Amino acid sequence: xxxxxxxxxxxxxxxxxxxxxxxxxxxxxxxxxxxxxxxxxxxxxxxxxxxxxxxxxxxxxxxxxxxxxxxxxxxxxxxxxxxxxxxxxxxxxxxxxxxxxxxxxxxxxxxxxxxxxxxxxxxxxxxxxxxxxxxxxxxxxxxxxxxxxxxxxxxxxxxxxxxxxxxxxxxxxxxxxxxxxxxxxxxxxxxxxxxxxxxxxxxxxxxxxxxxxxxxxxxxxxxxxxxxxxxxxxxxxxxxxxxxxxxxxxxxxxxxxxxxxxxxxxxxxxxxxxxxxxxxxxxxxxxxxxxxxxxxxxxxxxxxxxxxxxxxxxxxxxxxxxxxxxxxxxxxxxxxxxxxxxxxxxxxxxxxxxxxxxxxxxxxxxxxxxxxxxxxxxxx
Amino acid sequence: xxxxxxxxxxxxxxxxxxxxxxxxxxxxxxxxxxxxxxxxxxxxxxxxxxxxxxxxxxxxxxxxxxxxxxxxxxxxxxxxxxxxxxxxxxxxxxxxxxxxxxxxxxxxxxxxxxxxxxxxxxxxxxxxxxxxxxxxxxxxxxxxxxxxxxxxxxxxxxxxxxxxxxxxxxxxxxxxxxxxxxxxxxxxxxxxxxxxxxxxxxxxxxxxxxxxxxxxxxxxxxxxxxxxxxxxxxxxxxxxxxxxxxxxxxxxxxxxxxxxxxxxxxxxxxxxxxxxxxxxxxxxxxxxxxxxxxxxxxxxxxxxxxxxxxxxxxxxxxxxxxxxxxxxxxxxxxxxxxx
Numbered sequence: 001x002x003x004x005x006x007x008x009x010x011x012x013x014x015x016x017x018x019x020x021x022x023x024x025x026x027x028x029x030x031x032x033x034x035x036x037x038x039x040x041x042x043x044x045x046x047x048x049x050x051x052x053x054x055x056x057x058x059x060x061x062x063x064x065x066x067x068x069x070x071x072x073x074x075x076x077x078x079x080x081x082x083x084x085x086x087x088x089x090x091x092x093x094x095x096x097x098x099x100x101x102x103x104x105x106x107x108x109x110x111x112x113x114x115x116x117x118x119x120x121x122x123x124x125x126x127x128x129x130x131x132x133x134x135x136x137x138x139x140x141x142x143x144x145x146x147x148x149x150x151x152x153x154x155x156x157x158x159x160x161x162x163x164x165x166x167x168x169x170x171x172x173x174x175x176x177x178x179x180x181x182x183x184x185x186x187x188x189x190x191x192x193x194x195x196x197x198x199x200x201x202x203x204x205x206x207x208x209x210x211x212x213x214x215x216x217x218x219x220x221x222x223x224x225x226x227x228x229x230x231x232x233x234x235x236x237x238x239x240x241x242x243x244x245x246x247x248x249x250x251x252x253x254x255x256x257x258x259x260x261x262x263x264x265x266x267x268x269x270x271x272x273x274x275x276x277x278x279x280x281x282x283x284x285x286x287x288x289x290x291x292x293x294x295x296x297x298x299x300x301x302x303x304x305x306x307x308x309x310x311x312x313x314x315x316x317x318x319x320x321x322x323x324x325x326x327x328x329x330x331x332x333x334x335x336x337x338x339x340x341x342x343x344x345x346x347x348x349x350x351x352x353x354x355x356x357x358x359x360x361x362x363x364x365x366x367x368x369x370x371x372x373x374x375x376x377x378x379x380x
Numbered sequence: 381x382x383x384x385x386x387x388x389x390x391x392x393x394x395x396x397x398x399x400x401x402x403x404x405x406x407x408x409x410x411x412x413x414x415x416x417x418x419x420x421x422x423x424x425x426x427x428x429x430x431x432x433x434x435x436x437x438x439x440x441x442x443x444x445x446x447x448x449x450x451x452x453x454x455x456x457x458x459x460x461x462x463x464x465x466x467x468x469x470x471x472x473x474x475x476x477x478x479x480x481x482x483x484x485x486x487x488x489x490x491x492x493x494x495x496x497x498x499x500x501x502x503x504x505x506x507x508x509x510x511x512x513x514x515x516x517x518x519x520x521x522x523x524x525x526x527x528x529x530x531x532x533x534x535x536x537x538x539x540x541x542x543x544x545x546x547x548x549x550x551x552x553x554x555x556x557x558x559x560x561x562x563x564x565x566x567x568x569x570x571x572x573x574x575x576x577x578x579x580x581x582x583x584x585x586x587x588x589x590x591x592x593x594x595x596x597x598x599x600x601x602x603x604x605x606x607x608x609x610x611x612x613x614x615x616x617x618x619x620x621x622x623x624x625x626x627x628x629x630x631x632x633x634x635x636x637x638x639x640x641x642x643x644x645x646x647x648x649x650x651x652x653x654x655x656x657x658x659x660x661x662x663x664x665x666x667x668x669x670x671x672x673x674x675x676x677x678x679x680x681x682x683x684x685x686x687x688x689x690x691x692x693x694x695x696x697x698x699x700x701x702x703x704x705x706x707x708x709x710x711x712x713x714x715x716x717x718x719x
Contacts, residue, residue, distance in 0.1 A: 065465075066465075069461060069462070069465060072461065073461070073462075164579060164582050165579060167579075167581075168548065168579030168580060168581070168582070169579075171580070171581075177550065178508050181483050181486055181506050181507065181508030181509075182482075182483040182505065182506060182549065182550045182551035182554075183483045183484075183486065183506075183508070183550075184549075184550055184580075274459065274461075278460070278461065279459070279460065283581075284483075284549055284580045284581045285459065285460065285483075285484055285487075285581065286459065286581060287458055287459035288581060288582070319462070320462065320465070323452075323462060323465050323466045323469060324469065326451070326452045326453070326466070327450060327452070327469055327470075327473060
């Protein structure tokens with residue numbers, strides 16, 4: 001980033017200080033190797049062949065059908081992680097992505113199921129409702145922080161719980177029972193609100209959610225917003241040093257609210273690929289928890305749109321390929337261990353590589369400084 | 381000699397297999413390599429509740445018929461896509477029949493059954509997914525809950541009863557509705573306290589014994605002396621609270637006066653059993669016999685699919701009256717409301 005970035009642990013952790021060249025590759029490779037070693041140890045301890053098990057996962061995870069599943073799941077993870085990353089870049093910890101996307105998906109599904117419009121309008125309306133609800137829910141935390149100084153960590157966690165309660169109540173109001181089932185869900189969205197899927201992977205019988213495209217667009221938009229606009233510059237400088245940003249004329253309070261609104265808006269999209277691509281209704285079974293996974297993936301991807309894409313795909317690959325493990329009589333929880341180790345390993349590996357770089361630089365500088373001193377000494 | 385050893389378990393199987401499947405027909409020996417695929421609900425084998433009851437039925441069939449099994453489980457809140465993939469893995473790896481447990485697996489069973497029309501599927505506790513190769517095994521839990529409600533009302537000396545539900549979802553509200561109706565039928569003026577541990581779609585209430593303990597303790601403290609739990613593995617907390625408060629508790633799914641932690645068994649006056657193991661076992665038997673039918677099979681009081689237990693003798697005095705109620709439900713004199 002800028003040469004003035006203070007070299008603190010948090011700045012290194014969140015990827016605000018970049019590594020160059022081979023160093024940038026060394027850290028993630030180290031992390032994945034380390035995760036592989038730990039997982040192998042756990043597999044050996046539980047009497048399973050590590051190489052065969054990992055190969056079975058790779059083999060199953062690389063079939064065309066699994067690849068489609070990986071991309072579909074990764075779309076949701078990516079949107080969630082980018083919502084978290086936007087906050088991180090400004091030193092805002094939006095833990096509330098989970099509540100934001102669940103509430104957004106519920107209300108968007110209810111609105112989508114209640115109206116009938118021509119196709120592009122119908123989809124557009126559902127997406128706008130989702131973004132608006134996500135933004136509004138995150139905006140509460142933004143306003144509380146800007147006006148009352150309430151930590152967004154506390155308020156977003158509390159808003160998650162409130163979203164769960166509110167969501168359960170709203171679902172009970174709007175739900176239509178599914179005949180003969182113990183499930184309940186919102187009125188299914190009619191055909192005009194369905195997003196057609198894309199046959200992206202050749203040879204796969206299933207197709208990629210159409211809104212996968214939205215995830216890609218959000219990634220590009222994130223990069224442009226942060227690196228090519230004045231707003232992005234203000235956001236990054238507020239994150240790095242609030243007093244400095246104030247001194248250079250940034251309205252920090254406004255930035256907090258706007259950043260939370262954008263982060264929440266992105267969070268609102270998290271459930272959309274699934275809702276408009278496959279389930280068409282928000283039911284008891286709509287997947288929760290993407291918001292928390294997003295935090296881990298944002299850390300793995302170091303809040304960088306490309307890095308997060310790799311993180312989301314890696315996480316999703318592990319989730320999908322764990323399906324094969326139960327058939328191999330291996331406990332699928334091994335994957336949870338692997339995911340946890342990867343997050344820790346990424347944090348540690350980057351820190352180690354950073355420290356190595358700092359130490360190497362110091363050695364180089366001291367060598368350069370000491371050499372003439374030695375010569376002077378010899379001359380005297 | 382070897383044949384004799386093989387046939388003995390088959391005879392035992394016929395004697396042992398509940399009252400539901402037609403008996404007297406020969407159970408054919410499984411074709412070489414019959415593998416039963418089973419997808420548990422969230423929690424899976426080892427939850428000391430619903431899924432373990434399913435596993436019990438599966439294990440019985442496995443031992444008695446020499447079957448092989450492949451078992452996978454659904455995860456809370458993972459959505460349909462991964463469940464469809466896992467169920468398809470079972471289908472592709474040669475399992476037939478395949479059993480899905482609980483409503484979270486309904487969509488997966490429907491999808492995969494359509495893709496593999498030659499395989500037999502069963503769906504436990506859900507009748508929404510139907511097809512020519514799907515058998516729906518459903519339970520009239522409201523009828524069983526009615527009886528334990530009546531038993532609790534007979535037992536209560538404070539005219540104050542409690543209900544702890546794991547998750548506020550239609551599935552669990554069925555228990556509450558039947559329980560309320562049973563109490564109201566016997567003692568219309570009794571007070572009933574109701575608490576759910578989590579709100580659907582948050583399913584954590586099924587696995588939070590500490591929260592269940594607090595909720596039940598609150599009920600005992602505010603005057604209840606009988607509390608019924610339908611809370612999965614959280615139910616253990618209700619029993620602990622009963623022990624601490626000297627109150628009574630009512631178990632669920634299995635006879636928990638036999639299966640709960642020994643120290644709390646004395647506080648359990650009855651359990652509303654739901655014979656999921658029998659349903660699973662019977663389904664496998666009908667598949668082996670080739671008499672399996674598609675569509676819903678209702679396990680109600682009449683079929684012995686739900687019932688109340690008397691282990692411990694705490695409700696000995698009320699059994700004649702409870703059995704009278706049971707007969708009235710079976711012959712239709714009493715209509716138990718549904719949720």
